[in-house]
Amino acid sequence: MEIFKPINEKKAKGKVKNIFSEIKKTRKISKIPNFWRSIAHNPALLERTWNSLKAVMKDGALDSVTKELIYVAVSITNSCGYCTRSHTFAAKKKGATDQMIKEMIDVVGIANQNNKLVEAYQVEVDKIYK
Structure with missing residues (x-):
């Protein structure tokens, strides 16, 4: 069981909302996975992790x-x-x-x-x- 309940995607604001939108667009998905929603409790971590993943996982x-x-x-x-x-x-x-x-x-x-x-x-x- 998770330590923190994942952030509700519909209630996300500011930087978290923007990153969630970018994740959905980039990964061509309609719902934010639990991993991203869980680490969104720390917006700086969310941003850093997303940026690192994009940089490393691209062709x-x-x-x-x-x-x-x-x-x-x-x-x-x-x-x-x-x-x-x-x-x-x-x-x-x-x-x-x-x-x-x-x-x-x-x-x-x-x-x-x-x-x-x-x-x-x-x-x-x-x-x-x-």
């Missing part, structure tokens, strides 16, 4: 689908169910297929397994990788 050397899939992978590893769901939805909206998502989950699984094995065995990094 660059990596396309936006790849970035969404990376976001999902990190969310799975960090056990953030909310982020896993919301960014899987975003990845699909941007063109990710179910097969892409399944393969990404396989990569997350094997990477986490092998990372744990490397840590457990305290494997020294090979000279070629340094």
Whole structure:
């Protein structure tokens, strides 16, 4: 259960209302997700987080689908169910297929397994990788 009740989108004012409008327009959605409504209790945090997300998640050397899939992978590893769901939805909206998502989950699984094995065995990094 949330610590603070999410801000009612219809009651948002000032900076929060403006950012909510920009989020809806940019993400092509009709309702503000709970994450944004929850952090809106701190308008400076809302603005900073939104601006950072826009800057990082736009197309660059990596396309936006790849970035969404990376976001999902990190969310799975960090056990953030909310982020896993919301960014899987975003990845699909941007063109990710179910097969892409399944393969990404396989990569997350094997990477986490092998990372744990490397840590457990305290494997020294090979000279070629340094």
